Amino acid sequence: MALAAHHFPAADSALAPVLLLHGFASSADEDFLTTGWVESLAAAGRPTIAIDLPGHGDSPAVASAGEATTSAVIAAILAAVEAVSPATPGDSDAVGAAPIDVIGYSLGARLAWELPAASPRVRRLVLGGISPAEPFAAIDPADLAATLAGRAPAHPLTGMMARMIQAPGRDTASLARVIAGLAAEPFAPGAGGPAVPTLLVAGLEDALTTSVEELAAALPAVHLERVPGDHRAALDGPEFRAAAIGFLAD
Template sequence: MSLSFRHFPANKQDRPPVILLHGFASNSNEDYLSTGWAESLNEGGRSAITIDLPAHGSNPPLTSASEASTTATVTAILDTIDTAISLEHKSTGFSATGFDVIGYSLGARLAWELPLVSPHVRRLVLGGLSPTDPFSAVDPTELRGALTGTTPQSPLVGMMANLISAPEKDTASLALLIQGLATEPFTPQLESPTVPTLFVTGSRDALTQGIDDLAARLPHASITRVPGDHREALDSPEFRSTAIEFLSAQHH
């Protein structure tokens, strides 16, 4: 499975690229490009590589839940990063020995896995990360009913149904993605990244409840709280400035 991506090189690039992973039922343009993240990273000498997750952006529809499992999705992300960095080297002449990652919401949950399977991740910024797995709590039958007009008993199912049935969303593929991710629930207590990691949470984001306990499991982790709820936190200037400052620090 190949994923769509866009590359934004810096004029005076002297640092490894930054990978940007968006949230569920969103896309790279909504979460990062329309608000100027690529330009902010470029100003600091960093190229930006945005990747659209499966069933999002301009990626093709999903045909089964199995192709959207966490393992399959993480593999596709890493393959896409390799392709993007190779193209960056050809176009700019800059050869990166690694990369940093900024992930938000679902993007943060998938970014968590990257250092566990790749030695090239230098630093992580995980924004809006839920310490518990919402997808495994979604009953597929109830979700299908909600999408056809049946009132669900679960508020979470209702919320997911509203998200994936919004205009211009690939509802069927997003439903398969939920099922695929649920086959491998997020279990951060089993294995944690050892690279320097910054958690960013909105002051009114209920989805990140328990993030302090999660961060305590990591050997090199810190937490920054910024204004806003789950969506507003991503767009806050505090999030962006803190993330870029963190990624600019020396690797250790």
């Protein structure tokens, strides 16, 4: 699956590009492009690549859950990055693996966790709004389908997910398949985390990140920072943005 990539080069900059990965049932536009992240990164001399995940934003619809497993999405993300920012630009005799930094939020952070193991290009990670729990594996596909058809959900989490993927502008069928695909390869931070330097950012009022210390314990090179806000407000706040850009500049 070829994902939509929004590429913003930075004039006269030789710094590594920053890959931006948005949250579930959102888009690159909603989380990063219309909220000033690209401009803030450009002011720091950083090119950016903002990816729309499968079934989100400008990326293609998802025809089956198999297209949206964690490994399939990781491969699609790396292919989209390579298409706009090749590891070996220009000269075919050049050494590859040109570095990239990654900022992921919520689902984007869950996926970014896997990227260093899949690509030597990843230099640093900023993971915001991430939890050690795997919500998608707790969703019964039959319960979700029944809820989308108008029945009362058997589990409150199913009802919450159904409301998210039925919001205006969402591709409900694709997002339901994304849930099933990610559940097939659930997030397992206990198996070990990325070895690259990592910044974990959690909102002080974000109930989803109350156990973020468990993730920090799994990382060899980590800094944890708490910022104001709930799950959405933390992403949009100036504290998170300043912490992320500063960390990537080290």
